[in-house]
Amino acid sequence: MDLTLLAWGDAGWGDQMALGALVTLAVAICAYALGIVVGAGLAAMKLSGLPPLRWIAQAYTTVIRGIPELLVIYLVFFGGGAALRAIASGMFGYEGYVDLPIFLTGTICIGASAGAYSAEVIRGAVLVVPKGQIEAAIAVGMTRRQRFWRVLVPQVARYALPGLGNIWQFTLKDTSLISVIGLVEIMRQAAIAAGSTKEPFTFYVVAALLYLGLTSLSNRGFLRAESWANRGVRRA
Amino acid sequence: MDWAQLADVATRLAGGLPTTLLLVGQSLLIGFVLAVLVALMRVSPNPLLSAPAYGFVYVFRSTPLLVQLFLIYYGSGQFRPFFQDVGLWFLFRDAWFCAILALTLNTGAYTSEIIRGGIQSVPHGQLEAGRAVGMSPAQLFRRITFPVAIRQALPAYGNEVILMVKASSLASTITILEITGIAKTIIAQTFRPVEVFIVAGALYLAINFVATQAILYAERRLSPASAADRAKAAERRQKAMLAR
Amino acid sequence: MKPSPLLALVAGVLFAGSAAAQDWSTIRIATEGAYAPWNFTNAAGQLDGFDVDLANELCARMGAQCEIVAQAWDGIIPALQAGRYDAIMAGMSITDARMEVIDFTRSYATTPAIFVAPKDSDFAAAGLPETRVDMTEISAEEQALLDQVKGLLDGLTVGVQTATIHENFLREHMGDIDIRTYDSQENLDLDLQAGRIDVALADQSGWQPLLEGELGEDFTRVGPGFARGIFGRGVGVGIRKEDAALKDKFNAAIQSALDDGTVSELAIKWFGFDSATTD
Numbered sequence: 001m002d003l004t005l006l007a008w009g010d011a012g013w014g015d016q017m018a019l020g021a022l023v024t025l026a027v028a029i030c031a032y033a034l035g036i037v038v039g040a041g042l043a044a045m046k047l048s049g050l051p052p053l054r055w056i057a058q059a060y061t062t063v064i065r066g067i068p069e070l071l072v073i074y075l076v077f078f079g080g081g082a083a084l085r086a087i088a089s090g091m092f093g094y095e096g097y098v099d100l101p102i103f104l105t106g107t108i109c110i111g112a113s114a115g116a117y118s119a120e121v122i123r124g125a126v127l128v129v130p131k132g133q134i135e136a137a138i139a140v141g142m143t144r145r146q147r148f149w150r151v152l153v154p155q156v157a158r159y160a161l162p163g164l165g166n167i168w169q170f171t172l173k174d175t176s177l178i179s180v181i182g183l184v185e186i187m188r189q190a191a192i193a194a195g196s197t198k199e200p201f202t203f204y205v206v207a208a209l210l211y212l213g214l215t216s217l218s219n220r221g222f223l224r225a226e227s228w229a230n231r232g233v234r235r236a
Numbered sequence: 237m238d239w240a241q242l243a244d245v246a247t248r249l250a251g252g253l254p255t256t257l258l259l260v261g262q263s264l265l266i267g268f269v270l271a272v273l274v275a276l277m278r279v280s281p282n283p284l285l286s287a288p289a290y291g292f293v294y295v296f297r298s299t300p301l302l303v304q305l306f307l308i309y310y311g312s313g314q315f316r317p318f319f320q321d322v323g324l325w326f327l328f329r330d331a332w333f334c335a336i337l338a339l340t341l342n343t344g345a346y347t348s349e350i351i352r353g354g355i356q357s358v359p360h361g362q363l364e365a366g367r368a369v370g371m372s373p374a375q376l377f378r379r380i381t382f383p384v385a386i387r388q389a390l391p392a393y394g395n396e397v398i399l400m401v402k403a404s405s406l407a408s409t410i411t412i413l414e415i416t417g418i419a420k421t422i423i424a425q426t427f428r429p430v431e432v433f434i435v436a437g438a439l440y441l442a443i444n445f446v447a448t449q450a451i452l453y454a455e456r457r458l459s460p461a462s463a464a465d466r467a468k469a470a471e472r473r474q475k476a477m478l479a480r
Numbered sequence: 481m482k483p484s485p486l487l488a489l490v491a492g493v494l495f496a497g498s499a500a501a502q503d504w505s506t507i508r509i510a511t512e513g514a515y516a517p518w519n520f521t522n523a524a525g526q527l528d529g530f531d532v533d534l535a536n537e538l539c540a541r542m543g544a545q546c547e548i549v550a551q552a553w554d555g556i557i558p559a560l561q562a563g564r565y566d567a568i569m570a571g572m573s574i575t576d577a578r579m580e581v582i583d584f585t586r587s588y589a590t591t592p593a594i595f596v597a598p599k600d601s602d603f604a605a606a607g608l609p610e611t612r613v614d615m616t617e618i619s620a621e622e623q624a625l626l627d628q629v630k631g632l633l634d635g636l637t638v639g640v641q642t643a644t645i646h647e648n649f650l651r652e653h654m655g656d657i658d659i660r661t662y663d664s665q666e667n668l669d670l671d672l673q674a675g676r677i678d679v680a681l682a683d684q685s686g687w688q689p690l691l692e693g694e695l696g697e698d699f700t701r702v703g704p705g706f707a708r709g710i711f712g713r714g715v716g717v718g719i720r721k722e723d724a725a726l727k728d729k730f731n732a733a734i735q736s737a738l739d740d741g742t743v744s745e746l747a748i749k750w751f752g753f754d755s756a757t758t759d
Contacts, residue, residue: 010524019525065398066444067437068405070416075437078429078555081562169297176300180409182552184525187302192521194310195514195666198673198695201311208299208307215298310667313674329676331660411660411671420554421661424643427581429558 005197006206013193013203020189021210023103027185028172028214030107035114035171036164042119047126057119064116069177073109077181080105106178114171121163125156158229165222169215176211186210237431245422246435252415253439259404259414263339264397270340271347278352289348296345301403304342309334309410335407343400350392354385387458391472394451398444405440415439504726506545508565509535513550514664516689517750518571521550530685530750531569534588537742538717541733554643554663557582560718566726568718571683573645575712583721585730587714588743589755592705593646595629596672596687597679599700606632608703615649615709626653629703633657639668639677645711646681652710672699685751 006014045057064072080100088094100108129152137147179188190207194200237245277289296304312319312328319325327333358381366376408417419436423429511519511531519529527548539546551559553570560568560582574584592612597603608629613622633654640647642661650659660677662668669690672680684705690696717734719727737743738756747755 013523016523016525063437063441066402066441068402068416068440070402070405070408071419071433071437071440074429074555075433078433078558078562081564082430085563173298173300176302179302180552181555182550184550187300187306189525190303191306192513193523194306195664195670196516196520196523198670198693199314200670201307201314204303204307204311208295208303211299211303212295310670310674313670313676316674325675329674331676409663411662420642423558424554424647425577427557427561429555 002197002199002202005193005199005202013189013197016189016193017186017203017206017210020184020186021214023183024172024175024185024187024210025214027103027106027110027178027183028168028175030103031110031175032114032168032171034107034111035118035167038111038115039118039122042115043122043126046119046123061116061119064113069109069113069174070180072112073106073177073181076100076109077102077105080108102178102181102183105181106175106183110171110174110178113174114167117170118160118164118167121160121167122156124163125159126152128159129155154229158226158233161222161226161229165219165226168218168222172214172218173211237426237428241426242431242435245426245432246439248422249415249418249432249436249439252413252418253443255412255414256401256404256443259335259339259407259412260397260400263336263343263404264400266336267340267343267347270344271351274344274348275351275355278348279355293345293348296342297349301338301342302406302409305335305338305406305410308338331411335410335412339400339403339407342403343396346396346399347393350389350396351385353392354387354389355381357388358384387455388472390451390455390458394448394455397447397451401440401443401447504542504544504566504729506547507539507542507567507726508547508549509539509567509569510549510551510556510560510565511535511568512553512556512570512664514553514666515571515686516665518685519569530589530746531571533746533750534737534743535569537737537746538730538733541736542729544729552663553641557718560720566720566723567730570718571686571715572718573712574714574716575645575648575710577648578712578718581721583719583723583727584716585719585727586734587716588734588738589747590707590714591683591685591751591755592707593649593681593711594684594687594705595679595681595702596691596699597702598675598698600698601678603632603636603679604700604702606702608632610701611704613704613706615706615711618709625704630654630657633679636678637676639671639680641665641668641682644682646683649706649710650681685755688751 004012006012006017008014042057042060045053048054084100133151133155134147137151142150175185176187179185179191182188184192186207190203194203197203274289274292277285278293280286308328309331312334316325319328362380362384363376366380371379404414405416407414408420411417413421415436419432422432426432511527511529513519513521513527515529517529519527519531522528527550532548535546535548549565551564551570556568556570556572557578559565568582571589572578574587578584595603606628609625611625613625618626630653634657637658637660638650638654639660639662640650642663647659647661650657660671662671665682665686668677668680668682671677672690673695679702684701687701691699691701717730719730734743744754744756747753
């Protein structure tokens with residue numbers, strides 16, 4: 001292993017790998033945020049009284065969870081532009097080439113998968129909130145909006161946090177798959193450097209260490225968030 | 237692409253089915269044995285056993301499978317003289333071995349956590365009862381801990397099986413022609429990625445549907461068939477979802 | 481129904497940046513970035529190589545603003561069709577199969593395909609002649625040579641980059657041999673060095689980094705250089721079929737760069753020999 005390969009600047013790959021880590025983090029955060037929004041929406045649909053909404057949400061989670069993320073990424077990458085063009089010309093009368101930037105493609109694919117998994121977590125957490133609390137909130141005259149923000153959301157967040165922490169880890173790791181369509185994050189950067197220097201082991205080890213660092217740091221963050229969310233709960 | 241072409245694509249993709257199933261089956265099988273060993277080490281009071289097990293699980297759960305796969309496949313090539321000296325190169329030379337190794341270590345790490353959860357959920361009273369009737373530690377494990385732990389762990393393990401079916405698609409990145417690999421080959425000839433990937437996706441959905449039904453069947457077989465127990469199983473599945 | 485101007489404006493803002501204007505004052509060009517010396521990514525993280533230099537040269541001649549993007553090889557044609565960029569300059573040969581789905585400009589380079597194997601291998605020791613085989617019309621003599629190569633490859637594992645003229649050649653002319661396909665020339669190089677494959681087929685210029693690098697001592701070119709016929713009509717710029725105006729612009733620029741010797745200069749800089757096409 002030749003460590004001068006990891007030098008900073010134009011002669012080495014150190015700065016490129018660090019930049020890759022930032023791209024990984026950025027796409028993971030965007031995809032995760034999208035995943036929580038999609039997941040909350042799906043959870044609401046699954047809990048709703050309208051069967052068609054439940055069916056749609058169920059079909060979505062079944063399909064997304066049953067197909068490899070790699071295929072979803074390829075599909076959106078190759079098919080997303082055509083679909084967007086159809087929308088652009090059909091709805092807006094815009095006749096030109098339209099495509100999804102790779103960063104956005106990756107965010108959407110990984111976010112779609114995170115959404116399918118977090119839907120179950122959020123739905124489960126909502127079901128755990130005791131009915132009596134909602135009734136009590138009604139009794140003291142809270143509006144629907146107040147009941148939602150003051151009673152439901154804080155508790156759902158607390159119950160859902162461990163599960164959502166796991167989904168964050170999956171999201172972070174799944175971003176490595178976006179390398180196959182050319183987003184220059186950790187994995188793609190490592191592959192480029194490995195091919196150019198013929199030292200694959202060196203660069204894939206660096207990639208593994210970067211992921212290990214990112215997960216370890218975010219793990220700590222989630223543990224902190226959990227103890228913060230549980231601050232009002234008495235220990236038995 | 238017309239229907240005849242689509243049918244042709246579907247037939248060619250289905251040709252990759254045995255390879256995908258073999259990849260998943262082999263690594264799940266070896267991975268399960270590994271997972272039981274690691275889980276036992278993890279719950280051991282001896283830090284010489286529990287610490288390495290913890291480290292293994294931590295590293296493999298914190299890094300993407302794609303990195304693990306490339307590290308094993310392309311990374312081992314960098315140390316070919318070393319592997320040749322110790323006589324192991326014939327293994328690492330083989331893409332199939334590298335794929336199975338990466339998938340096995342990966343599922344081993346995840347499954348060991350699932351089994352550990354199962355072991356720790358065995359009610360204390362049952363173990364005490366076992367001891368009271370004079371069971372040896374080996375008997376306790378075989379007759380009480382293991383069966384109860386497996387039943388507890390089954391819903392979460394079902395999720396793991398499906399994740400492995402999906403993960404096997406990554407083997408296509410190291411020259412293995414399973415379903416996704418064949419899909420890429422067809423696209424190289426037809427330049428029609430959307431249609432080919434949709435058919436491939438449907439194939440994976442079908443595999444996962446069958447796998448889910450098989451796990452549900454196993455759950456029913458392993459738990460006494462009372463309505464209350466079924467409700468409990470549903471609750472366990474729910475909890476497994478929360479933990480994922 | 482006529483689209484409302486407001487919606488058109490929204491669409492324009494949303495989708496700005498894609499090749500909206502069809503006057504080709506801006507062109508997006510894709511290259512692979514893993515096929516040195518044609519195109520690769522350097523340690524500064526930038527795309528570099530023959531294709532990249534020539535692309536910039538052609539853009540200057542066309543008076544166009546160019547953006548060069550990296551795209552994995554196995555999706556490079558579908559992504560052109562999907563409108564992710566407007567042209568491909570990635571050492572891509574003009575072949576009939578590709579012409580069915582996209583169009584090409586005239587060729588800007590031609591280099592033959594050669595086999596590379598470890599120096600101490602039986603395949604390298606077989607004493608195949610390093611002649612040039614034109615696959616357009618195969619003479620009896622050339623057919624005998626092809627059969628000899630086929631016989632030697634029997635039982636060996638042969639590596640090749642996926643979706644290339646080289647893969648097509650192996651599948652059509654070398655019979656039922658053990659072929660392993662790679663997503664990039666770089667990964668093919670890695671596995672040839674790792675000994676997972678016994679011999680590999682690729683473009684002569686694509687082999688240059690391996691053969692002239694420090695690891696090149698262990699490997700050698702084996703046998704004839706194959707060209708034309710199934711190997712296509714040289715390397716050209718890939719363009720969508722409907723973009724005839726863009727093709728014309730590229731053709732004019734390539735012609736002028738060939739005429740004044742610029743292409744030859746770049747070829748000598750990157751390949752060490754003049755690959756400029758004589759077609």
